[in-house]
Amino acid sequence: MAKKDLVMKNPLRVLGLEKKVKEKGAGMGLVIARAGLGKTAILVQIALDSMLWGDKVLHVSIGESFDKTRAWYDDILDLMAAEKKNDNFQTTVTEIMSNRMIMTFKENSFNQAKLEERLDDLVQQNIYKPVCLIIDGYDFQKGDRAALQEFKEFMVRRGLKMIWFSATTHRDDERKSPVGVPAPCHDIDDLFDVALLIAPKEDAIDLKILKCVGGVIDSGTSLTLDPSTMLIRKA
Amino acid sequence: MSVDLSNVRNIGISAHIDSGKTTLTERILFYTDRIHAIHDVRGKDGVGAKMDSMELERERGITIQSAATFCNWKGKDINIIDTPGHVDFTIEVERALRVLDGAVLVLCSVGGVQSQSITVNRQMTRYKVPRIAFINKCDRTGANPERVTAQLREKLGLNALMVQMPIGLENDLVGVVDLVTMKALYFEGENGEIIREEEIPAALQARAQEKREELLEAVSMFSDELMEVMLEEGAIDPELIRDAIRKGTLALELTPVFVGSAYKNKAVQPMLDGVNAYLPCPTDVVNVALDLNNEEKEFAVTNSPEDPLIMLAFKLEDGRYGQLTYVRTYQGKLNKGDTVFNSRTGKKVKIGRLCRMHSDEMEDIEFCGSGDIVALFGVDCASGDTFCSGDISCSMSSMHIPEPVISLAIVPVDNKAQINMSKALNRFTKEDPTFKTFVDHETNETIISGMGELHLEVYVERMKREYNAEVQVGAPQVAYRETITARAEFNYTHKKQTGGSGQFGRVAGYMEPLEEGEYEFVDSIVGGSIPREFISSCDKGFQKSLVKGSLCGSGVTGVRCVINDGAYHAVDSSDVAFQLAAIGAFKDGYMKAKPVIMEPIMKVSVEGPTEFQGSIMGSINQRRGMIIGTMEEGNYTVVEADVPLSEMFGYSTTLRSLTQGKAEFTMEFSAFKQVPKLVNDELIKKYQSEKKNA
Numbered sequence: 069m070a071k072k073d074l075v076m077k078n079p080l081r082v083l084g085l086e087k088k089v090k091e092k093g094a095g096m097g098l099v100i101a102r103a104g105l106g107k108t109a110i111l112v113q114i115a116l117d118s119m120l121w122g123d124k125v126l127h128v129s130i131g132e133s134f135d136k137t138r139a140w141y142d143d144i145l146d147l148m149a150a151e152k153k154n155d156n157f158q159t160t161v162t163e164i165m166s167n168r169m170i171m172t173f174k175e176n177s178f179n180q181a182k183l184e185e186r187l188d189d190l191v192q193q194n195i196y197k198p199v200c201l202i203i204d205g206y207d208f209q210k211g212d213r214a215a216l217q218e219f220k221e222f223m224v225r226r227g228l229k230m231i232w233f234s235a236t237t238h239r240d241d242e243r244k245s246p247v248g249v250p251a252p253c254h255d256i257d258d259l260f261d262v263a264l265l266i267a268p269k270e271d272a273i274d275l276k277i278l279k280c281v282g283g284v285i286d287s288g289t290s291l292t293l294d295p296s297t298m299l300i301r302k303a
Numbered sequence: 304m305s306v307d308l309s310n311v312r313n314i315g316i317s318a319h320i321d322s323g324k325t326t327l328t329e330r331i332l333f334y335t336d337r338i339h340a341i342h343d344v345r346g347k348d349g350v351g352a353k354m355d356s357m358e359l360e361r362e363r364g365i366t367i368q369s370a371a372t373f374c375n376w377k378g379k380d381i382n383i384i385d386t387p388g389h390v391d392f393t394i395e396v397e398r399a400l401r402v403l404d405g406a407v408l409v410l411c412s413v414g415g416v417q418s419q420s421i422t423v424n425r426q427m428t429r430y431k432v433p434r435i436a437f438i439n440k441c442d443r444t445g446a447n448p449e450r451v452t453a454q455l456r457e458k459l460g461l462n463a464l465m466v467q468m469p470i471g472l473e474n475d476l477v478g479v480v481d482l483v484t485m486k487a488l489y490f491e492g493e494n495g496e497i498i499r500e501e502e503i504p505a506a507l508q509a510r511a512q513e514k515r516e517e518l519l520e521a522v523s524m525f526s527d528e529l530m531e532v533m534l535e536e537g538a539i540d541p542e543l544i545r546d547a548i549r550k551g552t553l554a555l556e557l558t559p560v561f562v563g564s565a566y567k568n569k570a571v572q573p574m575l576d577g578v579n580a581y582l583p584c585p586t587d588v589v590n591v592a593l594d595l596n597n598e599e600k601e602f603a604v605t606n607s608p609e610d611p612l613i614m615l616a617f618k619l620e621d622g623r624y625g626q627l628t629y630v631r632t633y634q635g636k637l638n639k640g641d642t643v644f645n646s647r648t649g650k651k652v653k654i655g656r657l658c659r660m661h662s663d664e665m666e667d668i669e670f671c672g673s674g675d676i677v678a679l680f681g682v683d684c685a686s687g688d689t690f691c692s693g694d695i696s697c698s699m700s701s702m703h704i705p706e707p708v709i710s711l712a713i714v715p716v717d718n719k720a721q722i723n724m725s726k727a728l729n730r731f732t733k734e735d736p737t738f739k740t741f742v743d744h745e746t747n748e749t750i751i752s753g754m755g756e757l758h759l760e761v762y763v764e765r766m767k768r769e770y771n772a773e774v775q776v777g778a779p780q781v782a783y784r785e786t787i788t789a790r791a792e793f794n795y796t797h798k799k800q801t802g803g804s805g806q807f808g809r810v811a812g813y814m815e816p817l818e819e820g821e822y823e824f825v826d827s828i829v830g831g832s833i834p835r836e837f838i839s840s841c842d843k844g845f846q847k848s849l850v851k852g853s854l855c856g857s858g859v860t861g862v863r864c865v866i867n868d869g870a871y872h873a874v875d876s877s878d879v880a881f882q883l884a885a886i887g888a889f890k891d892g893y894m895k896a897k898p899v900i901m902e903p904i905m906k907v908s909v910e911g912p913t914e915f916q917g918s919i920m921g922s923i924n925q926r927r928g929m930i931i932g933t934m935e936e937g938n939y940t941v942v943e944a945d946v947p948l949s950e951m952f953g954y955s956t957t958l959r960s961l962t963q964g965k966a967e968f969t970m971e972f973s974a975f976k977q978v979p980k981l982v983n984d985e986l987i988k989k990y991q992s993e994k995k996n997a
Contacts, residue, residue: 133457134934134943170932177935186933189917195924 095281096220096259097232100250101266105273107234108132109298110264111202112140114232116148118200119167120160123229126190126198127168128183130205131175137204138170147297169196175207180218187226201231208235208252216259233260248278266293275300308606309584311674312381313631315399315406315432317423323439324409327565328372328383333494334572335374335381371618371629371660371676376575382676400426401699402617402631402676405582406434407574412446412562416454417910417969424459431588433552435559435581436461437574441469442476442564452560454936461558464521466548467573468514469562470507479562479570480507482515483541483548488573495568522547522557545580552581585674590633592689595646595696602697604633606673611635611695612643616679616688619734628679629660633699635692638670643690646698652690656680685733707739708903708948708972710752711759712777723772724749731762738762752782754972756952781949783986784901784975785852786861790815793892796870797884807872808833808884810841814892817863822849825865833869837881841866844885853890854898855986856993862896864889899977900986903948906973908941909958911966916940918961926950927979945973949982 099110115125129137149157171186190196201223223231241251248265249257257263263279275291292301316324332338372383384399400406406427410420427434436455438448448469455463470478470487478489480503487507489499503511519539523530526547532539551557559581563570586606592613593599604613612635620627637643639657644650658665658678671677684690689698715721728740728751738758740751753759756779766772794811810833817823824842833841845864852859869884907928909919913935919942920930928946951970958966978986 133460134932134941135458135460138932166929169930172932172934174935186916189920193917193921193924195920195930 095230095261096216096223097230097262097264098235098249098253098257098260099232099264099266100235100237100253102239103236105266105268106293106298107236107266108137108140108204109144110266110275110293110300111204111232111234112144113300115168115200115202116141116144116164118230119164122167123199124167124197125169125200125202126187126196127170127202128178128204129170129172130178130203130207132172132205134170134172137172141168144299147299151297151299169198175205178206180215180222184222184226191226197227199227199229201228203231204234206233206235208233208256213256213259216256220259248276264291271295273298308586308674310379311584312379312578312582313384313402313404313585313674313676314381314578314582315384315403316409317399317406317427323411323565324407327407327409327437327439327571330495330565330568330571331376331381331383331575332372332374334496334575335376337372337374371678373659373666373676377579379579381575381578384676399617400430400432402615403432404585404588404674405578406432407578407582408434408436408558410436410438410451410455411443412438412441412448412451413443415447415451416458417908421458424461428555431555433555433581433583435552435561435574435577436463438560438562439565441472441562442474442567442569444473446472446476448472448560448562455558455560462521462551462556463558463560464518464548465514465562466518466559466577467562467570468507468511470504476564476567476569479573480511481573482511482518483544485511485515488570490569490572495571498572519544522551525550525554525557549581553583553587590699592633592697592699595698599698606634608634608636608672612637612641612690612692613695613697613699614643614690615699616682616684616686616690619684619686625681626683627660628682628684630677630679630690632671632673632675632677634673636670636672639668641692643692644696645684646689646691646696647685648688650683652682652684654679654682686736706782706972706975707737707752707754708782708905709755709759710750710780710782711763712743712748712750712780713763713774714748714777716773716775720772720774723770724766724774727762727766727770727772731765748777755970779952781902781947783855783857783978785854785857785859785898786901787814787816787859787893787896787898789895789897791892791895791897793888793895794868795884795887795891797880797887799880800875805872805875806877806880806883807870807875808837808840808877808880809868809870810844810866810881810884810888811868812864812866812888814862814864814889814896816896817861821860821862822846823863825863827865827867828869829867832871833866833881834871834876837871837876837878838866840878840881841869841885843878844882845889847882848886848889848893852898853893854983855900855990857900859893859898900983901975902978902982904945904973904976905948905951905970907944907946907951907968907970909944909966909968910939910941911958911962913938913940915962915966916942919958919966922954922957922961926954927982946970947976947978948972 097114099107101107115127118125127137145161173182219231235253237250237252243251243254245254245257247257247263249263250265257279260279261281265276265278267274267276273293273295275293277291293299294301316328329338374381374383384403408420408424408427410416438451440446441448448465452463452465455461466482467479468482469476470480478487480487485503487501487503489501491497491499519533522544523533526543529539529543529547532543548557548559552559559577561570561574561577563574565571590604591601592604594602612632614630614632614637616628616630618629620629637654637657639654642651642653645652656679657668657671658680659668660678665678668677691697713724715724728749731738732740738751738753740749742748743750751759751762753762759779763774763776766774790813792813794809796809797806799806812827824845826838828838849859849862851857907923909923911919916933919940920933923930923942923944923946926946927950928944930942930944932943934941954968958968
């Protein structure tokens with residue numbers, strides 16, 4: 069029961085991602101914030117949520133080491149374990165770990181074509197067929213609309229349901245899209261189905277849902293991050 | 304011998320296999336005048352490197368046992384433990400790290416950080432060992448010390464900082480630039496023993512300045528004085544920089560990186576200067592002992608020669624003159640002829656002879672003091688024992704010992720070999736806690752188990768060479784385990800009446816999975832249904848049942864046996880009767896407790912050119928492996944996976960043919976996991992048929 073419990077109680081349920089993946093087909097998500105506010109922590113929680121549903125996740129980490137990426141998962145799981153105090157938690161973790169694979173690339177060597185090549189290695193030999201892709205560290209300053217559109221087409225070709233990106237904003241760039249997606253993603257926000265902004269407040273960190281096409285958000289729902297653990301909660 | 308402990312360095316030299324650490328040690332011994340000629344590791348000149356004293360080590364070109372040696376460099380006494388590079392001999396590395404104060408992490412400038420370096424680094428972190436890095440083989444084609452330094456940061460998470468930069472690389476390596484003094488150092492003479500100090504070549508000036516800025520910026524964090532001088536833009540005294548580097552290194556927040564080529568006799572001496580300057584002396588490190596008179600409460604040893612003696616036996620060797628015990632002294636002083644206590648056995652031991660070891664040669668000494676690493680003669684003890692003087696009873700903290708994962712059946716070829724084999728096994732098991740042996744009573748074979756194929760292979764070879772014990776070796780077998788997954792009741796009566804006094808005993812209770820630990824026995828008998836004198840017989844009976852599970856004949860672990868009822872007979876009950884009743888009860892409950900077979904899973908890391916990534920991943924997948932992730936490093940890819948050990952036999956051949964010999968892999972034990980149903984059924988079937996044919 070531990071697994072079902074974790075899935076149902078996950079605050080991410082408000083985004084209706086499960087419904088989106090099942091019914092709508094491919095979609096792209098974005099977690100955007102200034103540096104050091106916890107984008108990776110959010111992406112890891114989104115990945116863990118997918119893994120709990122039974123979906124295979126490929127976590128692509130650009131410019132970060134394999135061990136550091138894995139350590140994010142270990143840390144978040146440790147925090148969740150301490151919070152849930154569920155006897156079966158460790159068994160659940162062991163069970164879902166076969167739904168995760170990590171790929172790391174150097175900043176200067178990552179592109180969509182290379183990723184597709186690597187994915188082919190996995191899929192064609194029936195080693196691993198991911199449903200959800202996490203791309204952490206993608207450089208939106210360099211990548212333009214065409215590059216992002218390529219990712220959308222690539223998703224359809226490879227049967228992926230969801231790709232999540234992280235993007236870093238800069239304090240001195242105040243450009244924003246009409247729905248509030250800040251630069252550098254302000255003029256490509258139409259490509260994303262979901263956009264989440266991490267916004268620090270005085271004593272907490274808000275996770276603002278800027279955009280959620282087809283979500284099941286109740287009016288007034290917002291998410292917040294526990295600043296000490298970076299775990300997502302309902303506000 | 305130094306009495307001032309600030310002049311003592313106890314260091315280890317650890318790294319990945321073939322990164323050249325034995326060659327480096329050979330050069331150290333040469334430059335410190337301990338040896339007067341340099342020999343090749345692989346013994347091409349028929350002599351072999353000094354530290355590879357086992358014949359087998361010289362043939363294979365790897366270090367199997369760590370050897371201890373001592374040298375003096377610029378007034379500092381340096382005790383060096385040369386540690387093995389292969390992952391199968393990790394216990395040797397662990398033991399060395401337990402007793403050392405600092406270490407030199409040797410890396411190949413071409414191969415860089417490999418998975419064994421990661422294992423060794425993890426161990427160093429566990430034992431809080433400050434280290435410096437030496438990037439060796441800068442003369443090799445493809446040498447790139449800057450890339451290796453970046454890997455030290457990325458892969459090992461060390462704050463690695465180059466304190467030198469090479470002058471030329473590959474064939475053009477001629478010397479190094481010391482970024483602390485901003486001087487160029489060249490190594491001349493037949494064996495690089497003459498150091499010529501020059502100004503930095505003009506072509507390297509700008510780069511050296513840039514690297515020095517990087518160094519200063521990072522180390523100034525550890526010295527306010529240095530930071531002030533830098534802010535005032537004054538001339539910086541090299542001593543100030545060295546002090547800051549030392550502070551950072553001792554705090555485990557900095558790893559100074561040296562470069563060179565031991566084989567080409569380039570820049571070994573500055574690395575030795577680094578050992579003196581940056582690695583700790585015994586008083587810089589806090590070592591903790593457990594007070595056996597005070598509920599094993601931890602206390603820090605004092606290092607003072609005036610305090611009662613505490614020393615740890617970290618390595619045993621059976622030499623020409625009997626057992627040789629390597630010890631590290633943590634406090635107090637030991638004189639030849641003194642009597643000490645073994646705190647594990649409580650026995651008195653007289654120290655008849657005390658030596659400093661120089662690989663397989665000895666130098667008799669009269670006394671040793673705090674911080675020293677020496678060898679004792681003819682002392683009967685086990686590895687890990689603590690010796691104290693009579694006025695104190697303590698134990699140094701226990702060492703982490705991994706469980707064996709692989710086993711081999713060995714059969715002596717004749718009677719003489721049988722006797723010699725027993726002697727050899729007796730010694731090896733005493734020396735190496737990861738090497739275990741037992742006799743399988745069903746097949747009458749002797750089973751040896753250890754940490755990998757090479758580990759066992761080496762012991763079989765040593766039996767033959769050192770003990771003249773020729774044995775026939777079976778195919779390597781994975782050390783499976785059995786465990787239970789559910790609680791089950793048992794109730795068994797052992798009754799035998801064949802004339803004369805009979806046997807009677809009834810044992811009832813339940814067994815359940817034990818989360819941590821191998822076995823637990825709980826006596827919940829009330830009202831004396833089993834008399835007190837037969838309770839331990841029940842425990843013995845259960846323990847006998849654990850030796851061989853009924854699924855595939857492997858040992859059973861993770862079981863708690865609770866007895867809560869039973870019956871006895873005033874005349875017919877006996878120790879044997881209750882042991883047999885417990886064995887019957889275990890059988891009764893075991894199959895109801897849903898037993899499963901567990902197998903060792905290895906953490907495998909395969910490194911090869913990116914073009915072969917698909918093939919590498921395919922080969923792992925075919926072996927029931929779970930790929931955890933991949934890392935692209937330029938043209939190289941590293942695939943990390945968890946693979947069952949049973950699937951890894953012969954993998955090196957497969958990998959070679961798949962990648963034109965361009966990929967290599969390393970593996971280490973990760974965990975025991977339940978085998979899949981298909982494998983489970985196969986193992987049971989195999990065991991049943993073996994039993995039938997036995």
